[in-house]
Amino acid sequence: MAVTRRQHRWWRGPGAVLAALLVGAALGAGPAGAAAFRIAVGIDPDTMDPVQTTTTTVGNLVDYTVETLTTIDEAGRILPLLAEGWTVSADGRQYTFRLRPGVRFHDGSPFDAKAVKWNFDRLIDPAVRVPIRAAYPIEKTDVVDPLTVRVTLKHPYAAFLGALSSTTSGLLSPASAAAPGNDYKNYVHIVGTGPYTLTERRKGESLVFARYLAYWGRPTSYESVVVRIVPEAATRESLLLAGQVDLIILPPLADVPALQRNPSLKVLLAPSDRTIFVAINTRKPFLSDRRVRQALNYAVDKAAIVKNVLFGAADPMDAPMASTLFGYCRTGAYAHDPTRAKTLLAQAGIKPGTRLQLLHPTGRYVQDKEAAQAIAGYLREVGLVVELQTMDWPSYVATISTPAERNTTQLHFLGWAPPFLDASQQALQFLSTYAPPGGLATSFYANPEVDRLILAAEQELSPDRRRSLYCEASKQVWEDAPWVFLWVQRFPIVYSAKVTDVGSLPNEKFAAVHARPAR
Amino acid sequence: MTTLRRYLAERLAGAVVTLLGVSVIVFLMVRVLPGDPARVIAGVLASEEEVGRLRSQLELDRPLPVQYGSFLLRLARGNLGVSARTSEPVTRELLGRLPRTVELAVVSSAIATAIGIAAGVAAAACPYSIFDYLLSMATLSGVSMPVYWLGLVLIIVFAIDLNWLPAAGAEEPASIVLPALTLGAFSMALIARMTRSSVLEVLGQDYVRTARAKGLAERAVLWRHALGNALVPIITAVGLQFGALLGGAVLTESVFGWPGLGLLLIDSIFARDYPVVQGIVLTFSALFTLTNLLVDLLYAYVDPRIHYG
Numbered sequence: 001m002a003v004t005r006r007q008h009r010w011w012r013g014p015g016a017v018l019a020a021l022l023v024g025a026a027l028g029a030g031p032a033g034a035a036a037f038r039i040a041v042g043i044d045p046d047t048m049d050p051v052q053t054t055t056t057t058v059g060n061l062v063d064y065t066v067e068t069l070t071t072i073d074e075a076g077r078i079l080p081l082l083a084e085g086w087t088v089s090a091d092g093r094q095y096t097f098r099l100r101p102g103v104r105f106h107d108g109s110p111f112d113a114k115a116v117k118w119n120f121d122r123l124i125d126p127a128v129r130v131p132i133r134a135a136y137p138i139e140k141t142d143v144v145d146p147l148t149v150r151v152t153l154k155h156p157y158a159a160f161l162g163a164l165s166s167t168t169s170g171l172l173s174p175a176s177a178a179a180p181g182n183d184y185k186n187y188v189h190i191v192g193t194g195p196y197t198l199t200e201r202r203k204g205e206s207l208v209f210a211r212y213l214a215y216w217g218r219p220t221s222y223e224s225v226v227v228r229i230v231p232e233a234a235t236r237e238s239l240l241l242a243g244q245v246d247l248i249i250l251p252p253l254a255d256v257p258a259l260q261r262n263p264s265l266k267v268l269l270a271p272s273d274r275t276i277f278v279a280i281n282t283r284k285p286f287l288s289d290r291r292v293r294q295a296l297n298y299a300v301d302k303a304a305i306v307k308n309v310l311f312g313a314a315d316p317m318d319a320p321m322a323s324t325l326f327g328y329c330r331t332g333a334y335a336h337d338p339t340r341a342k343t344l345l346a347q348a349g350i351k352p353g354t355r356l357q358l359l360h361p362t363g364r365y366v367q368d369k370e371a372a373q374a375i376a377g378y379l380r381e382v383g384l385v386v387e388l389q390t391m392d393w394p395s396y397v398a399t400i401s402t403p404a405e406r407n408t409t410q411l412h413f414l415g416w417a418p419p420f421l422d423a424s425q426q427a428l429q430f431l432s433t434y435a436p437p438g439g440l441a442t443s444f445y446a447n448p449e450v451d452r453l454i455l456a457a458e459q460e461l462s463p464d465r466r467r468s469l470y471c472e473a474s475k476q477v478w479e480d481a482p483w484v485f486l487w488v489q490r491f492p493i494v495y496s497a498k499v500t501d502v503g504s505l506p507n508e509k510f511a512a513v514h515a516r517p518a519r
Numbered sequence: 520m521t522t523l524r525r526y527l528a529e530r531l532a533g534a535v536v537t538l539l540g541v542s543v544i545v546f547l548m549v550r551v552l553p554g555d556p557a558r559v560i561a562g563v564l565a566s567e568e569e570v571g572r573l574r575s576q577l578e579l580d581r582p583l584p585v586q587y588g589s590f591l592l593r594l595a596r597g598n599l600g601v602s603a604r605t606s607e608p609v610t611r612e613l614l615g616r617l618p619r620t621v622e623l624a625v626v627s628s629a630i631a632t633a634i635g636i637a638a639g640v641a642a643a644a645c646p647y648s649i650f651d652y653l654l655s656m657a658t659l660s661g662v663s664m665p666v667y668w669l670g671l672v673l674i675i676v677f678a679i680d681l682n683w684l685p686a687a688g689a690e691e692p693a694s695i696v697l698p699a700l701t702l703g704a705f706s707m708a709l710i711a712r713m714t715r716s717s718v719l720e721v722l723g724q725d726y727v728r729t730a731r732a733k734g735l736a737e738r739a740v741l742w743r744h745a746l747g748n749a750l751v752p753i754i755t756a757v758g759l760q761f762g763a764l765l766g767g768a769v770l771t772e773s774v775f776g777w778p779g780l781g782l783l784l785i786d787s788i789f790a791r792d793y794p795v796v797q798g799i800v801l802t803f804s805a806l807f808t809l810t811n812l813l814v815d816l817l818y819a820y821v822d823p824r825i826h827y828g
Contacts, residue, residue: 040687040776044786046604054561129573129606131565186606203615204778204786205689230687230776231785234671238686242678394552394559394791401558437567 037222037499037515038245040236044204044229049187050170051123051130056417057249059167060509061227064209065106066170066192069097069116070161076324076421076506078161082111082171082193092156092461093139099147103216105173106197113149117141118174120151128185132419135163156459158466159422162326166420195220195513204229221501221516240265240494247495247502247512253366256311256492264497269313269490270504273322274417275426276314276365278358278375278484279443281411283404286350293481295344296411297334299382304336305374306487309367314487320430320477322488324506327423327457327470331478334485341382352383359399360413362390366489372413375484401436404444414442415489421507423470427454430477445482530815534808541804542594542797546587549793556791560603577603577793590797599801600794604787609798612783617802619689620779623771624764626695627703631764632757635707636746639714639753644741646719654711661708666767670701670774687776698775702768706760713756717749724748750821758814762807 045058050066053059069083080086083097103111120141122128130136137154144150153160163169176191177184190198195217196209209225228245230236236248237255241262251259260267280293287293302316319331356379360372369390376386391399400412418425428434431454432446450473457469478485491508500518503511557574558565565573574580578589593600599609642654677697678686685694721727722745730740769781776782780799787795 044782046790047606052606054565126572129561129569129576131561131569133569134566188607202778203612204782205619205776228688228690228776229778231782232687232774232776235674235687235774235776238671238674238679239688242682242686244678244686393789394556397558398555439566 035223037225037247037512038228039225039510039512040228040230040239040245040248042229042231042233042236042250044231045207047186048190048198048201050167050172050190051128052186053167054131056508061207062167062170062190063194063509064196064225064513065190065194065198066167066172067194068165068167068170070165072162072165072421072505072507074503074505074511076326078165081165083164086161088461092158092459093153094150095153095160096144096148096150099149100216101147103193104214105176105193106191106212107173107176107179109173109175111171111193112146113143114146115174116149116171117143119169119171122184123169130168132166132168135159135166135419135425136169156461158458158461158463159326159420159424162420162422168419196225199224218514220514237494240496243496246499247493247510247515249491249493249510250366251492251494253311253313253492256313259494266495266497266502268493268495268502268504268510270493270508270510271315271322271324271506272417272489272491272508273324273421273426273506274415274489274491274508275317275320275322276371276413276415276486276489277317278411278486279400279414280482280484281407281409281442281444282446282482283407283444284410286348286354287410289348290480291344291348292350293484294334295341295348295350295382296379296484297481298337298341298344299384300375300378300484300486301336302334302486305371309370309374310487310489313366313490313492315490316487317485319474320483320485321423321426321474322506325418325421325423325426326463327427327467327474329467329471329474331471331475334481336378338378338382345382345384350384353385354383355385355387356410357387357389358411358413359389359391359396359409361393361396364393364396365413365415368413371486375413375486400442401440403437404435407436407444409442411484412442417508423466423474424454424458427457427470427473430454430473430482443482445477445480447476447480450476450480527812527816530812534805534812537808538801538804542591542801543587545797545800546590547583549791549796550583550586552791556603556793559791573603594801599798602787602792602795604790604792604795609794612795613780613798613802616778616780616783619777620765620768620772620781621806623695623698623702623768623777623779624761627699627701628706628757628761628764630699631703631706631710631760635710636714636753638707639711640718640741640746642711642715643718643722643745644737646715651715654715658708658711661704661711664704666701666705666770667774669704670697670771673697673701674775689778694775694777698771698777701774702764702771705767706757706764709760710753710756714746714749714753717752718745721745721749747821751818754814754817754821758810758817762810765803765806 041057043055043057048062050062053062067082070078071081073079082100084100086095086097088095105111120138123130123136124138137157139152139154142150173191176182179189181188195212195215197212199210200208207227211220211223233250233252237251239245240248259265280287282288306314306316318333319328321328358372358376360368362369372388376388379386400409416429429441430445430450432451434441435444453469453473457466460466460469493504493510495502498518499515502515505511557570557579561570561573578586602609602612638654642651645651674686677684684696685691688694727744730744768779769784772779772781773785784799
């Protein structure tokens with residue numbers, strides 16, 4: 001039966017509705033004004049309260065509004081920010097900070113020693129939730145004069161200045177605790193001294209920051225910064241390609257080569273502090289043998305996985321920590337050498353066909369599942385039969401952090417990013433007392449000499465001697481191989497070529513506060 | 520009490536029992552999942568002491584029946600507890616997101632219903648024509664296409680290539696178009712197929728032949744007589760689909776970064792934020808139950824032969 005003219009009318013209706021929707025929508029679409037710098041991230045902040053932050057991206061956003069006493073530059077060096085300078089007592093327990101004069105919080109209240117004391121007292125107050133409190137062994141804080149504050153530590157702690165650069169120690173206006181929605185234990189509306197004020201937050205949707213005109217530091221270019229929450233990596237990429245945002249982090253990794261070829265975009269594969277490794281349960285039969293652990297390291301071709309699975313967005317590890325940390329020294333490399341791996345396995349009495357279980361998360365780290373499959377393939381080449389197993393992240397953490405006597409894991413894929421750029425935070429992974437349940441050193445590695453070196457370095461005040469202690473510990477750890485040392489991740493940031501002055505910090509943060517339109 | 524009122528009271532009492540059952544299932548389900556929520560919320564860098572403190576704050580160190588009892592008591596007062604992740608009241612978290620999800624479900628439902636019914640009636644008016652076959656193909660695609668894939672295709676075409684529409688978010692009025700089309704595609708196809716078969720069946724009835732014989736315009740025959748009498752199964756499909764749209768929004772919201780309950784549900788499940796997961800599932804269940812009730816009541820309105828009592 002032919003479709004008659006009259007019958008055609010029936011489907012004109014829906015077509016018209018659709019067309020009207022699209023045209024009407026198109027009229028309202030298009031990029032916002034150049035006055036706003038638009039960013040898309042994948043995470044909706046669980047908190048904006050600096051002391052409660054645990055995620056780097058959330059810290060990155062809080063940093064627009066809240067500042068710290070110290071900061072780091074692109075090379076990871078510690079620099080003054082709200083502190084103009086400092087002195088450290090001979091015993092390493094007292095830090096006296098000279099504060100920057102003339103700084104005010106966004107609510108007009110003065111930034112002074114009293115405000116610093118209030119914030120540091122809150123940081124150590126057990127009534128306030130502070131997940132990374134262990135990085136701040138503060139005993140007390142004293143106001144010396146309005147612009148001088150003295151912090152006394154429970155014990156010497158050379159990494160303290162580094163810890164103070166972390167968002168966790170961001171300084172809020174004490175007066176703003178009484179602002180609507182805020183209370184001492186939980187800040188929702190943060191008021192700091194930074195270049196932007198947080199003016200609007202729509203949960204799961206966006207955050208809007210407005211330029212703070214009375215900012216004490218270098219003026220910023222954009223009147224506002226709009227951060228959109230877009231969990232899907234492919235959708236973030238689409239927003240950038242459509243010109244609807246100016247900067248995104250973590251695009252789909254497989255698309256990085258294409259993004260690099262796109263002349264309207266710039267791609268930064270920023271160095272980071274996140275090491276990716278396979279933790280070896282050193283308490284398990286035959287994995288307690290160092291030769292076996294070294295064999296696993298020789299068996300895996302890290303460079304090939306970086307090139308083919310991670311599309312170049314990583315660097316094979318050459319030490320048990322990232323080169324961006326204070327205390328790093330190059331310790332060597334386990335080159336891909338299957339013959340040597342087989343020899344070591346034979347020396348340790350491991351027969352071909354020996355079974356191993358490799359646990360890995362899916363979607364927690366960049367290309368984690370694909371990398372685990374590649375690793376399993378390399379281990380099979382040296383005669384091991386590897387069974388891959390995955391689970392969701394909460395179950396994963398519970399499984400790998402089960403105390404040694406009940407822990408059933410053999411190998412597990414993991415990433416570790418220190419909260420600030422100091423070897424002390426990475427060295428925790430090799431400290432025997434940080435093994436579960438005391439911490440998350442999930443390889444249960446224990447070497448009394450390494451423990452001694454790490455603890456000595458933590459309290460050592462001379463930077464050179466500290467570096468040397470960490471270097472010595474690193475060499476021993478590398479030799480003992482409690483991990484299959486894989487790679488240090490790079491942090492992909494992609495932004496429009498219409499924007500310039502975008503950089504990165506080596507702790508997986510983008511540095512775009514001073515971004516400006518390219519000429 | 521009138522018959523309708525009694526029917527309503529019975530149905531509402533039934534809904535409360537259903538929701539109680541749902542609350543038990545959800546309460547137990549989230550707790551039998553492995554993984555320590557306190558550790559997940561505090562982060563891998565938190566000390567055991569901090570994790571222990573959080574566990575106690577969340578009452579996770581208390582026996583399950585005590586936790587459930589305390590949950591029910593709070594629920595009776597309209598208090599769904601406090602989010603473990605954000606330390607904010609769950610009710611506030613939910614109310615902040617619910618309008619977005621309802622907005623998306625209503626718009627996609629409206630699009631799906633309008634286009635689905637119109638296309639279904641048109642196909643029934645000219646069965647086995649080219650248009651009918653094309654529609655069959657389109658509806659088959661609609662019910663078969665994965666939401667994730669369809670969403671990305673729409674983004675590539677309308678946001679990147681044509682630059683007509685926002686690719687994601689909910690900042691502009693136009694932002695709803697792509698997620699609504701994506702979410703509504705399945706329902707649209709289903710409603711079109713249901714309408715086509717339902718109307719086609721009615722068109723074969725004697726009274727339709729009589730209507731045509733007395734010279735009624737084809738439009739009146741189709742819309743007033745055929746569609747009017749074919750509405751009951753269509754309303755059932757639309758009603759059920761509306762409930763499904765609320766739940767189906769989870770994936771669409773994720774693809775388009777649409778800040779509704781679905782996105783919050785995903786975040787909360789991964790973060791083991793029990794209070795929020797419970798709150799969202801209860802809300803979805805309540806909306807689903809309410810929609811079913813409304814559909815049942817609508818039957819009597821569109822078809823006078825149906826009575827309750």
